[in-house]
Amino acid sequence: MKSTDTALKEEKKVKEYKPRYLNKRTVPEEPFDTEALLEVQHLSKTYGSLKVLDNISEKIYKGEKIAVIGPSGSGKSTFLRCLNALEDPTDGYVFFDGHNLCDLKVDINVQRQSMGMVFQNFNLFNNMTVLKNITFAPVHVKKKQLSALKWLNFKTKFLNLFKKKDCKAPLMPIETSVKKIKAEAEENAIRLLKRIGLEEKAGVYPSTLSGGQRQRIAIVRALAMNPKVMLFDEPTSALDPEMVGEVLSLIKELADEGMTMVIVTHEMGFAREIATRVLFMDGGNVVEQGPPEKIFTSPENDRLKDFLSKVL
Numbered sequence: 386m387k388s389t390d391t392a393l394k395e396e397k398k399v400k401e402y403k404p405r406y407l408n409k410r411t412v413p414e415e416p417f418d419t420e421a422l423l424e425v426q427h428l429s430k431t432y433g434s435l436k437v438l439d440n441i442s443e444k445i446y447k448g449e450k451i452a453v454i455g456p457s458g459s460g461k462s463t464f465l466r467c468l469n470a471l472e473d474p475t476d477g478y479v480f481f482d483g484h485n486l487c488d489l490k491v492d493i494n495v496q497r498q499s500m501g502m503v504f505q506n507f508n509l510f511n512n513m514t515v516l517k518n519i520t521f522a523p524v525h526v527k528k529k530q531l532s533a534l535k536w537l538n539f540k541t542k543f544l545n546l547f548k549k550k551d552c553k554a555p556l557m558p559i560e561t562s563v564k565k566i567k568a569e570a571e572e573n574a575i576r577l578l579k580r581i582g583l584e585e586k587a588g589v590y591p592s593t594l595s596g597g598q599r600q601r602i603a604i605v606r607a608l609a610m611n612p613k614v615m616l617f618d619e620p621t622s623a624l625d626p627e628m629v630g631e632v633l634s635l636i637k638e639l640a641d642e643g644m645t646m647v648i649v650t651h652e653m654g655f656a657r658e659i660a661t662r663v664l665f666m667d668g669g670n671v672v673e674q675g676p677p678e679k680i681f682t683s684p685e686n687d688r689l690k691d692f693l694s695k696v697l
Protein backbone atom coordinates (compact mmCIF):
# COMPACT_ATOMS: atom_id res chain seq x y z
CA MET A 386 0.00 0.00 0.00
CA LYS A 387 1.20 3.50 -0.77
CA SER A 388 2.04 5.78 2.10
CA THR A 389 -0.27 8.77 2.59
CA ASP A 390 2.62 11.01 1.60
CA THR A 391 3.07 9.43 -1.80
CA ALA A 392 -0.66 9.31 -2.35
CA LEU A 393 -0.91 13.03 -1.55
CA LYS A 394 1.97 13.80 -3.89
CA GLU A 395 0.32 11.87 -6.68
CA GLU A 396 -2.99 13.58 -6.12
CA LYS A 397 -1.22 16.94 -6.32
CA LYS A 398 0.43 15.89 -9.56
CA VAL A 399 -2.93 14.98 -11.06
CA LYS A 400 -4.33 18.35 -10.06
CA GLU A 401 -1.34 20.22 -11.49
CA TYR A 402 -1.45 18.36 -14.76
CA LYS A 403 -3.53 20.43 -17.10
CA PRO A 404 -4.37 18.72 -20.35
CA ARG A 405 -5.31 20.85 -23.33
CA TYR A 406 -8.94 19.97 -22.91
CA LEU A 407 -9.75 19.09 -19.35
CA ASN A 408 -12.74 16.94 -20.20
CA LYS A 409 -10.99 15.24 -23.14
CA ARG A 410 -14.15 14.95 -25.17
CA THR A 411 -13.04 13.85 -28.58
CA VAL A 412 -16.33 12.84 -30.11
CA PRO A 413 -18.82 15.67 -30.55
CA GLU A 414 -22.49 14.87 -30.20
CA GLU A 415 -23.34 16.75 -33.38
CA PRO A 416 -21.55 16.46 -36.71
CA PHE A 417 -19.76 19.62 -37.77
CA ASP A 418 -20.48 21.52 -40.96
CA THR A 419 -17.80 20.56 -43.46
CA GLU A 420 -18.52 23.72 -45.43
CA ALA A 421 -17.65 25.99 -42.51
CA LEU A 422 -14.06 27.15 -42.05
CA LEU A 423 -14.61 27.70 -38.35
CA GLU A 424 -17.38 26.30 -36.22
CA VAL A 425 -18.01 26.41 -32.50
CA GLN A 426 -20.59 24.19 -30.86
CA HIS A 427 -21.93 24.95 -27.40
CA LEU A 428 -18.77 26.83 -26.51
CA SER A 429 -18.55 27.75 -22.84
CA LYS A 430 -15.73 29.14 -20.78
CA THR A 431 -15.66 29.74 -17.06
CA TYR A 432 -12.96 31.22 -14.88
CA GLY A 433 -13.67 29.94 -11.39
CA SER A 434 -17.27 30.88 -10.84
CA LEU A 435 -17.29 33.51 -13.59
CA LYS A 436 -19.03 32.34 -16.75
CA VAL A 437 -17.39 34.27 -19.56
CA LEU A 438 -18.78 32.40 -22.56
CA ASP A 439 -22.15 30.78 -22.29
CA ASN A 440 -23.07 28.13 -24.83
CA ILE A 441 -22.13 29.83 -28.10
CA SER A 442 -22.76 28.02 -31.37
CA GLU A 443 -21.57 29.77 -34.53
CA LYS A 444 -20.32 28.97 -38.00
CA ILE A 445 -17.93 31.06 -40.02
CA TYR A 446 -17.61 30.36 -43.74
CA LYS A 447 -14.73 31.01 -46.10
CA GLY A 448 -14.66 34.60 -47.31
CA GLU A 449 -16.85 35.94 -44.49
CA LYS A 450 -15.76 39.06 -42.64
CA ILE A 451 -17.18 38.86 -39.16
CA ALA A 452 -17.15 41.91 -36.92
CA VAL A 453 -17.61 41.13 -33.24
CA ILE A 454 -18.93 44.06 -31.24
CA GLY A 455 -20.15 44.40 -27.70
CA PRO A 456 -19.47 46.05 -24.35
CA SER A 457 -16.19 45.58 -22.52
CA GLY A 458 -16.14 42.33 -20.56
CA SER A 459 -18.75 40.63 -22.75
CA GLY A 460 -16.30 37.85 -23.70
CA LYS A 461 -15.20 39.00 -27.17
CA SER A 462 -11.48 38.41 -26.61
CA THR A 463 -12.11 35.09 -24.89
CA PHE A 464 -14.26 34.00 -27.83
CA LEU A 465 -11.49 34.91 -30.27
CA ARG A 466 -8.85 33.16 -28.15
CA CYS A 467 -10.98 30.01 -28.04
CA LEU A 468 -11.16 30.05 -31.84
CA ASN A 469 -7.45 29.43 -32.16
CA ALA A 470 -7.16 27.39 -28.98
CA LEU A 471 -5.17 29.95 -27.03
CA GLU A 472 -7.83 29.27 -24.43
CA ASP A 473 -9.21 25.86 -23.40
CA PRO A 474 -12.99 25.89 -23.62
CA THR A 475 -14.62 24.58 -20.46
CA ASP A 476 -17.26 22.98 -22.62
CA GLY A 477 -18.09 22.64 -26.27
CA TYR A 478 -16.11 22.20 -29.45
CA VAL A 479 -14.13 24.25 -31.90
CA PHE A 480 -13.68 22.99 -35.44
CA PHE A 481 -11.25 24.56 -37.85
CA ASP A 482 -10.93 23.56 -41.48
CA GLY A 483 -12.31 20.10 -40.82
CA HIS A 484 -10.31 19.48 -37.64
CA ASN A 485 -11.72 19.14 -34.17
CA LEU A 486 -9.40 21.34 -32.11
CA CYS A 487 -10.66 19.65 -28.95
CA ASP A 488 -9.34 16.31 -30.10
CA LEU A 489 -6.08 15.60 -28.33
CA LYS A 490 -4.88 13.76 -31.41
CA VAL A 491 -5.09 16.94 -33.49
CA ASP A 492 -1.81 18.88 -33.50
CA ILE A 493 -2.96 22.27 -32.37
CA ASN A 494 0.30 23.96 -33.39
CA VAL A 495 -0.07 22.82 -36.97
CA GLN A 496 -3.67 24.06 -37.11
CA ARG A 497 -2.75 27.36 -35.51
CA GLN A 498 -0.25 28.04 -38.28
CA SER A 499 -3.21 28.62 -40.58
CA MET A 500 -4.80 31.19 -38.27
CA GLY A 501 -3.22 34.61 -38.14
CA MET A 502 -3.84 36.43 -34.88
CA VAL A 503 -3.29 40.13 -34.35
CA PHE A 504 -3.57 41.58 -30.86
CA GLN A 505 -4.25 45.03 -29.52
CA ASN A 506 -0.69 45.51 -28.32
CA PHE A 507 1.14 44.37 -31.47
CA ASN A 508 3.03 41.57 -29.67
CA LEU A 509 6.09 41.86 -31.88
CA PHE A 510 9.34 40.33 -30.63
CA ASN A 511 11.21 43.42 -29.43
CA ASN A 512 14.57 41.65 -29.44
CA MET A 513 14.35 40.85 -33.15
CA THR A 514 14.58 43.08 -36.18
CA VAL A 515 11.45 43.67 -38.22
CA LEU A 516 12.70 41.23 -40.85
CA LYS A 517 13.39 38.52 -38.26
CA ASN A 518 9.95 39.11 -36.72
CA ILE A 519 8.36 38.28 -40.04
CA THR A 520 10.61 35.39 -41.05
CA PHE A 521 10.89 33.72 -37.66
CA ALA A 522 7.75 31.57 -37.72
CA PRO A 523 7.83 30.46 -41.37
CA VAL A 524 11.54 29.58 -41.11
CA HIS A 525 10.99 27.69 -37.87
CA VAL A 526 8.10 25.68 -39.29
CA LYS A 527 9.83 24.85 -42.57
CA LYS A 528 13.09 23.91 -40.81
CA LYS A 529 11.13 21.56 -38.59
CA GLN A 530 9.48 19.96 -41.63
CA LEU A 531 12.89 19.61 -43.25
CA SER A 532 14.43 17.87 -40.23
CA ALA A 533 11.42 15.55 -40.01
CA LEU A 534 11.95 14.61 -43.65
CA LYS A 535 15.71 14.09 -43.14
CA TRP A 536 15.05 11.92 -40.10
CA LEU A 537 12.56 9.84 -42.08
CA ASN A 538 15.10 9.30 -44.85
CA PHE A 539 17.75 8.39 -42.31
CA LYS A 540 15.46 5.75 -40.82
CA THR A 541 14.54 4.42 -44.29
CA LYS A 542 18.24 4.21 -45.25
CA PHE A 543 19.00 2.34 -42.04
CA LEU A 544 16.16 -0.14 -42.54
CA ASN A 545 17.16 -0.55 -46.19
CA LEU A 546 20.51 -1.93 -45.01
CA PHE A 547 18.67 -5.06 -43.94
CA LYS A 548 16.58 -5.43 -47.08
CA LYS A 549 17.29 -7.16 -50.35
CA LYS A 550 18.32 -4.96 -53.24
CA ASP A 551 14.96 -4.93 -55.00
CA CYS A 552 12.94 -4.50 -51.77
CA LYS A 553 14.58 -1.28 -50.60
CA ALA A 554 12.13 1.52 -49.72
CA PRO A 555 12.45 4.75 -51.71
CA LEU A 556 13.72 7.91 -50.03
CA MET A 557 11.65 11.08 -49.89
CA PRO A 558 12.89 13.75 -52.28
CA ILE A 559 14.37 16.78 -50.49
CA GLU A 560 14.38 19.84 -52.69
CA THR A 561 15.15 22.46 -50.10
CA SER A 562 17.84 23.42 -47.61
CA VAL A 563 18.02 25.67 -44.56
CA LYS A 564 19.73 28.32 -46.68
CA LYS A 565 16.98 28.18 -49.29
CA ILE A 566 14.25 28.29 -46.62
CA LYS A 567 15.78 31.42 -45.09
CA ALA A 568 16.25 33.11 -48.45
CA GLU A 569 12.67 32.41 -49.50
CA ALA A 570 11.26 33.64 -46.18
CA GLU A 571 13.29 36.84 -46.44
CA GLU A 572 12.19 37.43 -50.00
CA ASN A 573 8.58 36.98 -48.95
CA ALA A 574 9.07 39.30 -45.93
CA ILE A 575 10.52 42.04 -48.13
CA ARG A 576 7.61 41.66 -50.52
CA LEU A 577 5.18 42.04 -47.60
CA LEU A 578 7.09 45.04 -46.22
CA LYS A 579 7.03 46.68 -49.65
CA ARG A 580 3.31 46.17 -49.71
CA ILE A 581 2.94 48.32 -46.60
CA GLY A 582 5.67 50.73 -47.69
CA LEU A 583 8.04 49.82 -44.88
CA GLU A 584 10.77 47.91 -46.69
CA GLU A 585 13.42 50.34 -45.44
CA LYS A 586 12.53 49.30 -41.87
CA ALA A 587 13.54 45.65 -42.37
CA GLY A 588 16.71 45.97 -40.30
CA VAL A 589 15.40 48.06 -37.40
CA TYR A 590 13.95 46.97 -34.06
CA PRO A 591 10.22 47.41 -33.35
CA SER A 592 10.84 49.87 -30.50
CA THR A 593 11.97 52.49 -33.01
CA LEU A 594 8.66 52.37 -34.88
CA SER A 595 5.34 54.09 -34.39
CA GLY A 596 2.34 52.14 -33.11
CA GLY A 597 0.71 52.18 -36.54
CA GLN A 598 3.85 50.84 -38.19
CA ARG A 599 4.23 48.14 -35.54
CA GLN A 600 0.66 47.01 -35.96
CA ARG A 601 0.96 46.86 -39.74
CA ILE A 602 4.10 44.78 -39.31
CA ALA A 603 2.24 42.50 -36.89
CA ILE A 604 -0.39 42.04 -39.59
CA VAL A 605 2.07 41.18 -42.35
CA ARG A 606 3.92 38.91 -39.94
CA ALA A 607 0.69 36.93 -39.61
CA LEU A 608 0.25 37.01 -43.40
CA ALA A 609 3.72 35.50 -43.88
CA MET A 610 2.26 32.17 -42.76
CA ASN A 611 -0.41 32.25 -45.49
CA PRO A 612 -3.25 31.93 -43.01
CA LYS A 613 -6.72 30.72 -43.96
CA VAL A 614 -8.31 33.11 -41.50
CA MET A 615 -7.18 36.25 -39.71
CA LEU A 616 -8.33 36.97 -36.18
CA PHE A 617 -8.02 40.57 -35.00
CA ASP A 618 -8.56 41.56 -31.39
CA GLU A 619 -9.17 45.31 -31.30
CA PRO A 620 -6.24 45.97 -33.62
CA THR A 621 -6.54 49.75 -33.36
CA SER A 622 -7.46 50.26 -29.70
CA ALA A 623 -3.90 50.94 -28.56
CA LEU A 624 -3.14 53.38 -31.37
CA ASP A 625 -3.03 57.14 -31.43
CA PRO A 626 -6.01 58.38 -33.45
CA GLU A 627 -3.92 59.53 -36.42
CA MET A 628 -2.58 55.98 -36.88
CA VAL A 629 -5.89 54.16 -36.81
CA GLY A 630 -6.56 54.87 -40.49
CA GLU A 631 -3.40 53.24 -41.85
CA VAL A 632 -4.08 50.01 -39.96
CA LEU A 633 -7.75 49.90 -40.89
CA SER A 634 -6.99 50.48 -44.55
CA LEU A 635 -4.57 47.54 -44.55
CA ILE A 636 -7.24 45.34 -42.96
CA LYS A 637 -9.74 46.58 -45.51
CA GLU A 638 -7.35 45.70 -48.33
CA LEU A 639 -7.12 42.15 -46.98
CA ALA A 640 -10.89 41.97 -46.70
CA ASP A 641 -11.25 43.14 -50.31
CA GLU A 642 -8.82 40.43 -51.40
CA GLY A 643 -11.18 37.86 -49.93
CA MET A 644 -9.37 36.99 -46.69
CA THR A 645 -11.69 35.36 -44.17
CA MET A 646 -11.54 37.38 -40.97
CA VAL A 647 -12.98 37.77 -37.52
CA ILE A 648 -12.40 41.20 -36.09
CA VAL A 649 -13.26 42.40 -32.63
CA THR A 650 -13.55 46.15 -32.92
CA HIS A 651 -14.92 49.33 -31.42
CA GLU A 652 -14.69 51.08 -34.78
CA MET A 653 -18.36 50.87 -35.69
CA GLY A 654 -17.99 52.75 -38.98
CA PHE A 655 -15.31 50.30 -40.03
CA ALA A 656 -17.35 47.28 -38.94
CA ARG A 657 -20.23 48.59 -40.97
CA GLU A 658 -18.05 49.14 -44.00
CA ILE A 659 -16.19 45.84 -44.20
CA ALA A 660 -18.21 43.25 -42.32
CA THR A 661 -20.41 40.77 -44.10
CA ARG A 662 -21.92 39.84 -40.75
CA VAL A 663 -21.88 41.47 -37.33
CA LEU A 664 -22.10 39.54 -34.06
CA PHE A 665 -23.18 41.49 -31.02
CA MET A 666 -21.97 39.88 -27.82
CA ASP A 667 -23.25 40.58 -24.35
CA GLY A 668 -22.82 38.58 -21.16
CA GLY A 669 -20.92 35.78 -22.89
CA ASN A 670 -23.50 35.25 -25.59
CA VAL A 671 -24.08 36.32 -29.15
CA VAL A 672 -27.39 38.02 -28.52
CA GLU A 673 -27.98 39.40 -32.00
CA GLN A 674 -26.33 39.00 -35.36
CA GLY A 675 -26.92 39.92 -38.94
CA PRO A 676 -25.74 41.99 -41.86
CA PRO A 677 -24.30 45.37 -40.80
CA GLU A 678 -27.17 47.44 -42.30
CA LYS A 679 -29.63 45.47 -40.18
CA ILE A 680 -27.58 45.59 -36.96
CA PHE A 681 -26.76 49.28 -37.18
CA THR A 682 -30.03 50.64 -38.55
CA SER A 683 -32.73 48.39 -37.18
CA PRO A 684 -31.43 46.51 -34.14
CA GLU A 685 -33.97 44.37 -32.31
CA ASN A 686 -32.33 43.45 -29.04
CA ASP A 687 -32.68 46.07 -26.30
CA ARG A 688 -29.12 45.62 -25.10
CA LEU A 689 -27.84 46.15 -28.65
CA LYS A 690 -29.98 49.28 -28.99
CA ASP A 691 -28.57 50.56 -25.72
CA PHE A 692 -24.99 49.70 -26.75
CA LEU A 693 -25.36 51.44 -30.12
CA SER A 694 -26.86 54.55 -28.53
CA LYS A 695 -23.66 54.86 -26.50
CA VAL A 696 -21.12 54.17 -29.24
CA LEU A 697 -22.60 55.65 -32.39
Ligand SMILES: Nc1ncnc2c1ncn2[C@@H]1O[C@H](COP(=O)(O)OP(=O)(O)O)[C@@H](O)[C@H]1O
Binds near residue numbers: 463
Ligand atom coordinates in the same frame (compact mmCIF):
# COMPACT_ATOMS: atom_id res chain seq x y z
N1 LIG B 1 -7.61 34.72 -17.65
C1 LIG B 1 -8.69 35.20 -17.02
N2 LIG B 1 -8.95 34.92 -15.74
C2 LIG B 1 -10.06 35.36 -15.12
N3 LIG B 1 -11.00 36.12 -15.71
C3 LIG B 1 -10.80 36.46 -16.98
C4 LIG B 1 -9.65 36.02 -17.72
N4 LIG B 1 -9.73 36.51 -18.98
C5 LIG B 1 -10.88 37.22 -19.04
N5 LIG B 1 -11.52 37.19 -17.85
C6 LIG B 1 -12.79 37.85 -17.56
O1 LIG B 1 -13.70 37.44 -18.53
C7 LIG B 1 -14.58 38.48 -18.87
C8 LIG B 1 -14.58 38.67 -20.36
O2 LIG B 1 -13.32 39.07 -20.77
P1 LIG B 1 -12.94 39.38 -22.26
O3 LIG B 1 -13.16 38.19 -23.09
O4 LIG B 1 -11.57 39.95 -22.25
O5 LIG B 1 -14.01 40.47 -22.66
P2 LIG B 1 -13.99 41.59 -23.79
O6 LIG B 1 -12.89 41.26 -24.74
O7 LIG B 1 -15.35 41.53 -24.40
O8 LIG B 1 -13.77 42.89 -23.10
C9 LIG B 1 -14.12 39.69 -18.10
O9 LIG B 1 -14.96 39.85 -17.00
C10 LIG B 1 -12.73 39.34 -17.68
O10 LIG B 1 -12.41 39.95 -16.46
Ligand SMILES: [Mg+2]
Binds near residue numbers: 463619
Ligand atom coordinates in the same frame (compact mmCIF):
# COMPACT_ATOMS: atom_id res chain seq x y z
MG1 LIG C 1 -11.16 42.30 -25.28
